[in-house]
Amino acid sequence: MLIGEVAARSGISARMLRHYDRIGLLSPSERTAGGYRDYSDADLRRLFHIENLRSLGLPLADIPAALADDARAPSDTIERLLHRTRARLAVLTELAERLEQVRSGEPRDWSDALRMVELLRGLEAPDASARQTLALTADADHASTAVLVAALLREDDLNTAGALLWAVARAGDDAVPTLERGLHDAEAARRHRAMRALEKLDTPRARAALG
Template identity: 50%
Template sequence: MRIGEVARRSGVSARMLRHYDSLGLASPSGRSSAGYREYSADDIAAIFHVESLRALGLSLREVGQALDDPDFRPADLVSDLALRAEARIAREQELLSRLRQVADAGPEDWEQVLGVVALLSGLESADAGSRQRAALTVSGTDLPSDALVAAMLSEEDENVAGALRWAVVRSSDDVVPLLAEALGDSDAHLRRRAVLALVDIDSDASSEALRTVVADPDPTVRSRATQELAVRGDTAVIPLLVDRVIDGVADVDASEALAAAGDQAMVVGRLVSALDSADAGIRRRIAQALGEVGGPDAHATLLRLVDDPDRGTAVTARYLIDSQRE
């Protein structure tokens, strides 16, 4: 079969067939009676072999190496090609994400496009100082909310994260759904950053999001959420904060949150009810919490604790009473 017919039947151009021939990848091995070179069935099979390898992403040089190597292992080739494809897809996904972020920012001219690109590049810099400078220049309308929240959640440097949190909280878009979604992430550090931002957003939506993590396995996440909800007057978290005082888990912060809780009678009642079965250490912490909460009911209980059999509790109660008089 001569080259023209092979080209028509195979879909490989005559020019490419000649190129394969010059490289020694697939050459016509026969001759017609008139002396023309012809492709045999084996030669045509070699052409399709080359085409198959090219379709997998190999260069012609790599195709030649694969065909010439007697120890060639197809499984190794496929694994290597899969890794290359994954890397290529990751680059394309990164480019697509960047383009969408720029588009979502709604730039109206090239100057704004370049400004958004510069901000995104700055926030992705390996240098913390560069990221912080970029974070400090971000305004609520410079970047789409998803890009801004993503940058904040992934930031490891505390100073940069603080600047980004400031920008997120003041964003013109509703960022609460994005932060609420982050609260379900398996990474506790990411959940902590999301909680810190939600604490700074005073809205019903942020309160609802914070309620979803009052029992979070990470103590920092649940502590910040319950404390903020108490400050916002959510009495449902008072028992959780009292339990924290009893258990000695961030009890000082819990006491401060109880002091800011809306229902002081409920707070004192919960603390007093725990005294009867409490050991000395717990009674001391309860006394400290009562001193923080204040008010006549708390004061009356502290007067009773002045005569507590545990000297540490009695001294703590006396000190707190005297401090309230000053």
């Protein structure tokens, strides 16, 4: 079967098929008298396996080993794919949480948004003293409040948590909606921190959230 027909039937572009040939992933077994690629049934079967592995998320670089190692159980490959997928999911979940925090701050412009991202990264620094210093010096404006509250709810270091609690208290009622959501967090420690922060605010709105 010539490359154009393979592309038409499989939905894989001729360009991609040529790429597979160049990297040695799938080279047609035969050539026509005119030098055109001619795919055998065995080639098409290999192409089917390649596309199945790609659909599971296996990178092209790992596919030759998966195809060549007949002794390896399919479950081994699936286990590696599952591990890689979970790692990607964790990264995407963290990114989604960051974007949610930035959105909650309702940045007025790109300068505001970038400042919030910088604050997010700073409050995730491994050095607790650096996080504490940033909490004490951060602007307690509307755009920063959601970031400060999120950092407070996850902070384990007592000194840094105290600095963040002070910063959140300075934000006043701007912090209440995010703290109120924290009261329903799946982690008990985060619920407790949200409750303490609302108690420290002690405004009518904060007391209503506690009630």
